[in-house]
Amino acid sequence: MRRTKYAVYLSEAERARLRTLIGGGEAPARRLTHARILLKADQGEGGAAWSDAAIAGALDVHPDTVARVRRTYVGAGLEAALVRKSPDRVYARKLDGAAEAHLVAVACAKPPAGRERWTLRLLADELVRLEVVAAVSHETVRRTLKQTN
DSSP: OOOOSSOBOOOHHHHHHHHHHHHHOOSOHHHHHHHHHHHHHBOSTTOOOOOHHHHHHHHTOOHHHHHHHHHHHHHHOHHHHHSOOOOSOOOOOSSOHHHHHHHHHHHHSOOOTTOSSOOHHHHHHHHHHTTSOSOOOHHHHHHHHHHHO
16 A cells, blocks of 8 residues: 555545435535545545545546545545635625616617727726726626626
8 A cells, every 4th residue: 555645544434424425416526526536545444545546547537636635635624625615815896786887877878989889898998987997897897797688
């Protein structure tokens, strides 16, 4: 048996929980894959103790994924290894409700002279010109208009 830096030793209760999770088939695919990785990587009594390469080949994932799941399990526990981590960065919305209302009003208005219709970049520039926002990208305008349809 090859020793790895992040050796997985599952308790009987953890093993039973993972088997139940996989057997139910109701969890997201990523969670099921991580459960299978942990069961194959288990080096405890009754564990499969597969190598990272063997697990990656059997489950059709990258070996780095197997190593990352091992590392997360050893460092943070079973729940952290199964559940997707929420993003650290939180972005403030550029367009609040009032700014979105301005955007929709401008988009429904007559386009500027010499133009047949509003473009996303023209709408973004118009919001800045009207001092609705200090700066906004055409991509933010696109996402906002897509939500309001």
